[in-house]
Amino acid sequence: MIKVIRDLLRFDGRFRAGFIFLLLILVMLILSWFSPYDMGKTFQVGMDKPPSLKYIFGTNTRGQDVFYWMTFAVRNSLYLGIVTAVVSRVIAIIVGLTAGYNGGLIDKALMSINDSFVVIPVLPILILVSFLVREHMSITILAVFLGIFGWSWDARLIRSQVLSLKERSFTKTALYSGTRSFRITMTEHLPFVLPVVFATTINNMIWSIGMEVTLGVLGLSSITTPTIGSTIYWANSHQALIAGIWWWLAAPIVVSVVLFLGLYLVFSSVNEYIDPRTRLRRMGA
Amino acid sequence: MKKFLLNYVLPRIGQYIMVIFVGVTVTFIIPRLSPSDPVQAQINRTMTSGVNYTPDMLDDFRASLTALYGLEGSNWEQYLEFWGRLFRGDLGRSLSSFPTPVTELIGRSMPWTLGLLLTATIISWIVGNLLGGFSSYYPKSKLLGSIDVISQAVRPIPYYILALLLVIFFAYIWPIFPIRGAYPMGMRPSYTWKFVTTVLYHSVLPAFSLIVGGVGGWFIGMKSLTSNIISEDYVVYAETAGLKQNKILFGYVIRNAMLPQITGLALNLGMIFNGAMILEVIFTYPGIGLLAYQAILSTDYTLIMGITIFSIIGVATAALILDLVYPLFDPRVRIQ
Amino acid sequence: LTGCQKKADGAAGGTASSANVQMIEGANVPRNETIILENPGGRANPPDYFNRWNGWNTSFMGGLQQLGLDSLWFIDPDAGIDGVWENALASEHPIYNKDFTEMTIKLREGIYWSDGVQFTADDLIYTIEIQMKNPGMDYTSRFNAYVDRIQKISDFEVKIFLKQPNSRFHANFLVRWNACFMMPKHIFEKVEDVTTYKFNPPVTLGPYTLKDFDPQGNWYLWEKRPDYQRTTLARMGDVGAAPKYAMYINGGTSDVKVMSAQAHQLDVIHDMAVEGVIRLTKANKSFKTWFPGFPWGHPDPTLVACILNLEKPGLNNKDVRWALALALDINRLAIASYRGAMTISPIPVPPTGMYPEYYHTPLQQWLSDYTLDLGDGTTFKPYNSNAAVEIAAKARDDLGDIVPTDPTAIKRYMGEGWWKYDVNAAAKLMQKAGLRKNSRGVWEFNDGKPFKMVFMGQTDNEPSQNRAAAMVVECWKEFGIDITLDVRSDFGTLAGTGDFDGEFYWNIETWGGHPDLSFFLDSFHSNQYRGIGENAARNVSRWKNKRMDEIIEACQKLDMDDPQVVEYGKEWIKLAVDEMFEIAVCSYNVFTVMDDTYWTGYPSIDDPYTDPVPNWTNSRYMFAKLRSTGK
Amino acid sequence: MSAHLLEVKHASKVFQVGGLINGSKLVAVNDVSFTIEKDRPEIFTIAGESGSGKTTLTRMLLRDLEPSSGDVLFEGKSVTTIRKRADFAAFMKTVQPVFQNPFETFNPLRRVEEYLFDTAVNFGIAKDRKSAVEVVDKALHSVGLSLEELSRRYPHELSGGQIQRISVARSLISHPSLILADEPVSMVDASLRMAIVNLFKKLRDEEGVSVIYITHDLATAYYISNRIAIMLRGYVVEMGPVEAVLGNPLHPYTQLLKESVPAPDPVDKEAWAKRIGLSTQEVKEYGQKGCKFASRCPKVSDKCREADPPDVEAEGRTVKCYLYGSAS
Amino acid sequence: MALLQVENLRAYYRTEMYGVSRQVRAVDDVTITLEPNEIYGVAGESSCGKTTLIKVLSGTIKPPLRVEGGSVKYNFKYGDVDMSTVTEEELRKNIRWKEISYVMQGSMSVLNPVRRVIKTFEDIIATHEGIKDRALFRERIEDHVKKLGLPPDVLNSYPHELSGGMKQRVAIALATVFKPSLIIADEPTTALDVVVQRGVLQLLKEIQSVSQNTVLLVTHDMAVHANVANKVGIMYAGRLAEEGPTELIFKRPEHPYTQHLINSLPVIGDKTGKSSLEGTPPNLANPPEGCRFHPRCPKALPICRSEVPAMKDFGGGHRAACHLLQGGRQ
Numbered sequence A: 001m002i003k004v005i006r007d008l009l010r011f012d013g014r015f016r017a018g019f020i021f022l023l024l025i026l027v028m029l030i031l032s033w034f035s036p037y038d039m040g041k042t043f044q045v046g047m048d049k050p051p052s053l054k055y056i057f058g059t060n061t062r063g064q065d066v067f068y069w070m071t072f073a074v075r076n077s078l079y080l081g082i083v084t085a086v087v088s089r090v091i092a093i094i095v096g097l098t099a100g101y102n103g104g105l106i107d108k109a110l111m112s113i114n115d116s117f118v119v120i121p122v123l124p125i126l127i128l129v130s131f132l133v134r135e136h137m138s139i140t141i142l143a144v145f146l147g148i149f150g151w152s153w154d155a156r157l158i159r160s161q162v163l164s165l166k167e168r169s170f171t172k173t174a175l176y177s178g179t180r181s182f183r184i185t186m187t188e189h190l191p192f193v194l195p196v197v198f199a200t201t202i203n204n205m206i207w208s209i210g211m212e213v214t215l216g217v218l219g220l221s222s223i224t225t226p227t228i229g230s231t232i233y234w235a236n237s238h239q240a241l242i243a244g245i246w247w248w249l250a251a252p253i254v255v256s257v258v259l260f261l262g263l264y265l266v267f268s269s270v271n272e273y274i275d276p277r278t279r280l281r282r283m284g285a
Numbered sequence B: 001m002k003k004f005l006l007n008y009v010l011p012r013i014g015q016y017i018m019v020i021f022v023g024v025t026v027t028f029i030i031p032r033l034s035p036s037d038p039v040q041a042q043i044n045r046t047m048t049s050g051v052n053y054t055p056d057m058l059d060d061f062r063a064s065l066t067a068l069y070g071l072e073g074s075n076w077e078q079y080l081e082f083w084g085r086l087f088r089g090d091l092g093r094s095l096s097s098f099p100t101p102v103t104e105l106i107g108r109s110m111p112w113t114l115g116l117l118l119t120a121t122i123i124s125w126i127v128g129n130l131l132g133g134f135s136s137y138y139p140k141s142k143l144l145g146s147i148d149v150i151s152q153a154v155r156p157i158p159y160y161i162l163a164l165l166l167v168i169f170f171a172y173i174w175p176i177f178p179i180r181g182a183y184p185m186g187m188r189p190s191y192t193w194k195f196v197t198t199v200l201y202h203s204v205l206p207a208f209s210l211i212v213g214g215v216g217g218w219f220i221g222m223k224s225l226t227s228n229i230i231s232e233d234y235v236v237y238a239e240t241a242g243l244k245q246n247k248i249l250f251g252y253v254i255r256n257a258m259l260p261q262i263t264g265l266a267l268n269l270g271m272i273f274n275g276a277m278i279l280e281v282i283f284t285y286p287g288i289g290l291l292a293y294q295a296i297l298s299t300d301y302t303l304i305m306g307i308t309i310f311s312i313i314g315v316a317t318a319a320l321i322l323d324l325v326y327p328l329f330d331p332r333v334r335i336q
Numbered sequence C: 001l002t003g004c005q006k007k008a009d010g011a012a013g014g015t016a017s018s019a020n021v022q023m024i025e026g027a028n029v030p031r032n033e034t035i036i037l038e039n040p041g042g043r044a045n046p047p048d049y050f051n052r053w054n055g056w057n058t059s060f061m062g063g064l065q066q067l068g069l070d071s072l073w074f075i076d077p078d079a080g081i082d083g084v085w086e087n088a089l090a091s092e093h094p095i096y097n098k099d100f101t102e103m104t105i106k107l108r109e110g111i112y113w114s115d116g117v118q119f120t121a122d123d124l125i126y127t128i129e130i131q132m133k134n135p136g137m138d139y140t141s142r143f144n145a146y147v148d149r150i151q152k153i154s155d156f157e158v159k160i161f162l163k164q165p166n167s168r169f170h171a172n173f174l175v176r177w178n179a180c181f182m183m184p185k186h187i188f189e190k191v192e193d194v195t196t197y198k199f200n201p202p203v204t205l206g207p208y209t210l211k212d213f214d215p216q217g218n219w220y221l222w223e224k225r226p227d228y229q230r231t232t233l234a235r236m237g238d239v240g241a242a243p244k245y246a247m248y249i250n251g252g253t254s255d256v257k258v259m260s261a262q263a264h265q266l267d268v269i270h271d272m273a274v275e276g277v278i279r280l281t282k283a284n285k286s287f288k289t290w291f292p293g294f295p296w297g298h299p300d301p302t303l304v305a306c307i308l309n310l311e312k313p314g315l316n317n318k319d320v321r322w323a324l325a326l327a328l329d330i331n332r333l334a335i336a337s338y339r340g341a342m343t344i345s346p347i348p349v350p351p352t353g354m355y356p357e358y359y360h361t362p363l364q365q366w367l368s369d370y371t372l373d374l375g376d377g378t379t380f381k382p383y384n385s386n387a388a389v390e391i392a393a394k395a396r397d398d399l400g401d402i403v404p405t406d407p408t409a410i411k412r413y414m415g416e417g418w419w420k421y422d423v424n425a426a427a428k429l430m431q432k433a434g435l436r437k438n439s440r441g442v443w444e445f446n447d448g449k450p451f452k453m454v455f456m457g458q459t460d461n462e463p464s465q466n467r468a469a470a471m472v473v474e475c476w477k478e479f480g481i482d483i484t485l486d487v488r489s490d491f492g493t494l495a496g497t498g499d500f501d502g503e504f505y506w507n508i509e510t511w512g513g514h515p516d517l518s519f520f521l522d523s524f525h526s527n528q529y530r531g532i533g534e535n536a537a538r539n540v541s542r543w544k545n546k547r548m549d550e551i552i553e554a555c556q557k558l559d560m561d562d563p564q565v566v567e568y569g570k571e572w573i574k575l576a577v578d579e580m581f582e583i584a585v586c587s588y589n590v591f592t593v594m595d596d597t598y599w600t601g602y603p604s605i606d607d608p609y610t611d612p613v614p615n616w617t618n619s620r621y622m623f624a625k626l627r628s629t630g631k
Numbered sequence D: 001m002s003a004h005l006l007e008v009k010h011a012s013k014v015f016q017v018g019g020l021i022n023g024s025k026l027v028a029v030n031d032v033s034f035t036i037e038k039d040r041p042e043i044f045t046i047a048g049e050s051g052s053g054k055t056t057l058t059r060m061l062l063r064d065l066e067p068s069s070g071d072v073l074f075e076g077k078s079v080t081t082i083r084k085r086a087d088f089a090a091f092m093k094t095v096q097p098v099f100q101n102p103f104e105t106f107n108p109l110r111r112v113e114e115y116l117f118d119t120a121v122n123f124g125i126a127k128d129r130k131s132a133v134e135v136v137d138k139a140l141h142s143v144g145l146s147l148e149e150l151s152r153r154y155p156h157e158l159s160g161g162q163i164q165r166i167s168v169a170r171s172l173i174s175h176p177s178l179i180l181a182d183e184p185v186s187m188v189d190a191s192l193r194m195a196i197v198n199l200f201k202k203l204r205d206e207e208g209v210s211v212i213y214i215t216h217d218l219a220t221a222y223y224i225s226n227r228i229a230i231m232l233r234g235y236v237v238e239m240g241p242v243e244a245v246l247g248n249p250l251h252p253y254t255q256l257l258k259e260s261v262p263a264p265d266p267v268d269k270e271a272w273a274k275r276i277g278l279s280t281q282e283v284k285e286y287g288q289k290g291c292k293f294a295s296r297c298p299k300v301s302d303k304c305r306e307a308d309p310p311d312v313e314a315e316g317r318t319v320k321c322y323l324y325g326s327a328s
Numbered sequence E: 001m002a003l004l005q006v007e008n009l010r011a012y013y014r015t016e017m018y019g020v021s022r023q024v025r026a027v028d029d030v031t032i033t034l035e036p037n038e039i040y041g042v043a044g045e046s047s048c049g050k051t052t053l054i055k056v057l058s059g060t061i062k063p064p065l066r067v068e069g070g071s072v073k074y075n076f077k078y079g080d081v082d083m084s085t086v087t088e089e090e091l092r093k094n095i096r097w098k099e100i101s102y103v104m105q106g107s108m109s110v111l112n113p114v115r116r117v118i119k120t121f122e123d124i125i126a127t128h129e130g131i132k133d134r135a136l137f138r139e140r141i142e143d144h145v146k147k148l149g150l151p152p153d154v155l156n157s158y159p160h161e162l163s164g165g166m167k168q169r170v171a172i173a174l175a176t177v178f179k180p181s182l183i184i185a186d187e188p189t190t191a192l193d194v195v196v197q198r199g200v201l202q203l204l205k206e207i208q209s210v211s212q213n214t215v216l217l218v219t220h221d222m223a224v225h226a227n228v229a230n231k232v233g234i235m236y237a238g239r240l241a242e243e244g245p246t247e248l249i250f251k252r253p254e255h256p257y258t259q260h261l262i263n264s265l266p267v268i269g270d271k272t273g274k275s276s277l278e279g280t281p282p283n284l285a286n287p288p289e290g291c292r293f294h295p296r297c298p299k300a301l302p303i304c305r306s307e308v309p310a311m312k313d314f315g316g317g318h319r320a321a322c323h324l325l326q327g328g329r330q
């Protein structure tokens, strides 16, 4: 692991850039625990101060230090993205691998469920659900909900990969080595599927964070919790752009771009690194 | 042919029905779990429009609204009734715009959404796929390399901000496009050339925002798909045979990576129904998204449900049609 | 953003026609003969439904009620052109018999429908009777509850016999922001089902007729009637000089509204966050507001308050409610929600229109003397008569010189005093009420039961109010209340049935220009009390009080104009403050911005002839005063 | 217990092929029967043209595919009735495959030795990984390798010949009585081919393991096997001792096949260079009535086109042709 | 005049990934000459560099492959071409397919799976000549495939509808549409059964004898060379071990490796034990010093370990590189 990172840092400019980006985000994340301000409170600092050395991202109309607010926002949004990604990945992997490997009725049943999830539009359902859970709508609940709705497409991808993997000889070798099907999927197929899983993780995170933003813009997420969505909600409700407080909206842009560009650069170079094909090429097979 | 019907078409249609059944049922159940009751919502709406009621009058009002909305009877009865109406193509009446049928509201907004979003989605699909194909075919190109990074950088920008920035830049600071709407306030839709061009002009900015925001996703999908294909024998062979790069790129590389992207496109149509919300709100575009937004703000369940069901049926049908014509696209698709 | 606005002016404004007259693109009406107003209803759905008499109609704010319909009387939230209570279709105020069981209405002659048919008593009678007959219409239940029979005395005189005494029955025809409008009998009587009838195109009684509208519901274009002299507005001024056309449009998001206004494509913005107003008034002198500067907005005769559910444990105790009031920092609340541009009120009537004169000022002394027993043997005078001045000082920090320093100006614009922010006194009251702070610093009942609150704010077009709600939650959380903010669009629905703890909203509305409180007070009578689960109409706090019932009943026996009404009103206010059934905060400030570029003569605090808020029916009076700038 | 180790009884496999719309049936394996005796270990070669159903047949033997009709009995029990995992494990313990492409046999992302240990542990040959070392090493020794030189190696770090031998070693761990090797040498070089083929020979002679050897390389088939079956379009057209069948082929297809084997000697190229017609209608031929070779057969007669020829015993073998036996 | 002269060609794969650099010496110091109108067979074990050699000869050099030294010179009808200086454009326009065509290893998968076969023909012809008249074009292609004994309806098929042998023959048909001077066939018959292999090779041979061009045939199947090639080159680990007319190679193999190859070939009717060569082919990233065959050579001398043997000529075009050999006809 450390060797991989070292190699990539040394030899891959994209990875280096991405790594630095993620490091910045990590620093922000960590700073959130050392924030001098309580983000539940307003008017802690002067209003509408443009970015300066003292206030890197300026201050907002609510009298909050936008930088520190963003440290929390990143933390929460990232948490949302990661939980969603993990939940949906776990479901996608299990469903994809099971359906692909077992085939037959199991496959049919799982794919029907899968397809239902594919066609159900998430936003209206999410909004109805947010009416339902009311003040209990926390980031975790939202994340789990999005996770439950966000796996179907990836499961399909994984399944189609497994369908072809299962025809390859090494699967049969494993089978005739007496390996149980669960282990076959885990040890033989999972490594091939992981690059797909990784590649779609970013999509999934962008999607879930974007959903939260949409809910936030509509005011339906928990707006007292700092997230990228609630940042936009508050900036919007204070007409930040019109009022010329551009840094209030620039902050979430900068942070999301840095975060996702970092993830993209790192993931894509790690993916290249671990992708069986490149890995084989590198090892010279 | 008969085999094809029996082994492929019928099960696929069965699955289609199943999917719609599940989707519609979910859509029926969820609002009914909600604490907010549509009759109460309407009463509230009426009260805020300045009419003073006593609670007794409200009880009366309530009874008459319940009857009007068809909310009498047990949930089970309503559910059956709901299906009955659905089969007649009736999605009920909007609660906030009573007594207008939901289908009428959807029908009025749908052409706009379809026109704008379908076009923009298809354009961003085409552009994203082309760029993605190009970028894995010419991995050395600096230009494509930066497009790669830029497209990925734009992707996470919350759409709301992206669209707002575009409006501010291109309609306010440098006012070359209108600020909002699908056509100017005061103009009446008609089938004239002038109206059509006006509508096109008005759609440039929203479409552009969608395209800018949407290209990245297709780009990355295509890039990863084609990166497998460029090392396939038939591509190497075509190169060896001296085919022009364009020919190889389009006829060999992109063409073979197209299928999953086509499926993706079909499923993405769902976005047309819900992802458009922010867009239409910002641009005051008279489509389904704005309708849904209003439905949400006024807790108009029948309308929300109607839009959801419409979306489910729309996407499921798109996917069904696609699956049925799939064999025509790709000669390799077979059944076991 | 400044500096670029010049370019914006021409580009999107419209195209010049050959006669060098700016035409509104598409609409084909000259820009300088048209006033463009925001329809706060947004996109109308369905747009072609002009039957205002059904509860579900949502498209009436696109000019229909402002310009197309008319009723018997108007009451102005402000001073009015010709007094507060104006006779519109009626020629005199209502004439009641002694015991308020009969009401006689005399109608004005010479008023015509836009199709040339004269308005007569038949229309009035028809309007009442058809609604009584058709359940589900706006006034069905109210007319059925009171109207016994109607007697047509002449073509222009009607007598209504009531089932029970009601000194405020005329309120049904007294337009505050709307009322029961007259229906054209000659149109509706030909219709089979009046409840589903669209009334498209509407035959109007008001000064304008519908010229065109957007099938997508985004705009309505009204044209002045050539026979505007035959409408009630003609009396009020030179309607001939009024805009020939009025276009009500869906304004879009706040940002878009500001941008369109700067491009002079929108003459009257209904409301937005205060920042938009600051932006516009700074950018261009042509933008006018109700107050000439800070605090800009027009204070609606509506009171915004922290409404509490008195059925909930803890909240059913008046000491807790008082504690919550004292735990609110009005300074921060004002800055957070309106950047200080708030018109505060410690008492549950709005500090607007004529009300300060009737109630706020006379009660100052009483407020200052008001004393609370803190339960530990000490007492506390909660009133801070200097609150508005303090807020103004805070606002100056942020906004600078535009905030007045003169105490009289402040008093006129922002109200006077409010409750002290004193968490110690508040804590004592909590203890008095049987609560204690636990180890986490959170209030709980002495028996260990948690004291939790969910406080609702609203999502939709009122950002300022939600900003305030968030601040309320912040203050109370600081005080140690276990509270969460729940922002939702269906909060009203939940509050109606009592499924809530607290909300930041308005439930007290008054006539504005007239001191009579019956407009909201009647609904606080215990015979209208409803428990949790039932619809409580206006009294969502579910406050019951014997003395209050007596006051209400006494008022009902008085004529609306009887001076005694004000005295009862004061008594009620004292009772309400003592009980602190809800925490009154401020008036509902509507940040209406009016553009002087094409039209002038908008109402303002200096010429408060009507309410500028463009969705109010009263805003028709603007049309009697608006004049072209000649541009 | 039956004396037959393996008994294939009229096994057939039908596939649905072609486009969705105009698909057709394809009989990939058509009524194939043969047996392998328990106490007489042998190398049984299946050869024939590409696509004649050889792989399909082995897949049925491995229970990877279910026969459309007919049956495959292993030690007297039908393999299709194996349902329980334990039964399947017992079956796999005695029947093991060796695959064609050495680089596909093992997951490129896993170490090769893992498979050997897995096999040893899963089939209960060794209790755990530690005690499996000995078993694995022994198996590797029998193919001329050692655990030492293989440990921690990935497939791509080994040569094709090595992997193929490891693949054989893996199949030996569970002490099978039958090894199914589908073109085990087609991907390895001429010089390594002999090494693997010799290994099979050794297994049969020293360990008593029977091998079903599928190949296009008739020379090695002749070299090591006892019996051979020639397949054509799903049918076994000729089957018998390898010396008989290849030494003196009776079926016209076998004759063509033998004649087409290029002699590694540039002197007599004439026979090989004789122009032959190639079938162009592969898929269609599956559906055609009668003998599948009829369209190309130099000795074709009318009845060949009408009905399948019967299996005839002639000159110590079975041949599916009207030219021989009583049918002629 | 020779069609192709390759002198001391060295082509290496240089890879640099995450700090690990490797140099695979896939073609090392190879000198061969191809005459017009001959079939030159290249034999050798898997990964000894056969395909790499072909890549260089056909000018399809892509990183990580790099030509490190030596020269490749053609002498086409239309002019002389030095592959080290030729431009990509010229290659594409005048040489690819018009002068050199290529039947790739694993031609089974060279056809675009989503296009009908005719389309691939169309693509190639359109690139090099342009298609003016569609009907004429179709006629021409049909003619062409008919001549090769293929039914014209293969043109309307999708690749997956064709059998392996058929695809291989389509690949040959594709390679011969322009009657190029050199046809390079890389393992054209692997994975085919012997009957089909025979048919395919016969076809190739026939095309050669009709159009009198040169065929470079790569396969590790010695028996195929015996029957098809005029001249055979034996490669071992990136180097040419021996080269000569087919008869001589089979009758009198000089190099111990060639000897082993020829002797271990089984023959039908012969059941006597054949031995196999011990050891495995060397890793070209790190080839043995001296003669690359020495670790497996039964007759290795000490000198073999340190010195690269020189090519020795035995007359009649027969050459071999081995320290044991003296050169000249023994």
Ligand SMILES: Nc1ncnc2c1ncn2[C@@H]1O[C@H](COP(=O)(O)OP(=O)(O)OP(=O)(O)O)[C@@H](O)[C@H]1O
Binding pocket: D015, D016, D017, D026, D028, D049, D050, D051, D052, D053, D054, D055, D056, D057
């Ligand atoms: N799963 C399948 N679905 C449809 N057809 C199949 C399937 N598997 C094999 N076939 C067809 O069955 C026929 C026999 O195939 P099989 O692989 O058994 O032949 P083979 O003798 O092993 O050929 P080769 O020598 O090329 O390996 C072929 O035409 C093949 O296309």
Ligand SMILES: Nc1ncnc2c1ncn2[C@@H]1O[C@H](COP(=O)(O)OP(=O)(O)OP(=O)(O)O)[C@@H](O)[C@H]1O
Binding pocket: A284, A285, E013, E015, E024, E026, E044, E045, E046, E047, E048, E049, E050, E051, E052, E053, E064, E065, E105, E220, E284
């Ligand atoms: N792209 C590449 N990068 C690095 N090394 C490579 C690459 N391609 C081939 N090689 C190495 O070059 C050597 C020669 O490969 P080449 O393909 O020329 O062999 P070959 O003789 O054609 O083998 P085969 O008979 O398997 O086709 C091999 O060791 C191979 O691993």
Ligand SMILES: [Mg+2]
Binding pocket: D054, D055, D056, D182
């Ligand atoms: Mg096979």
Ligand SMILES: [Mg+2]
Binding pocket: E050, E051, E052, E105, E186
């Ligand atoms: Mg090769």
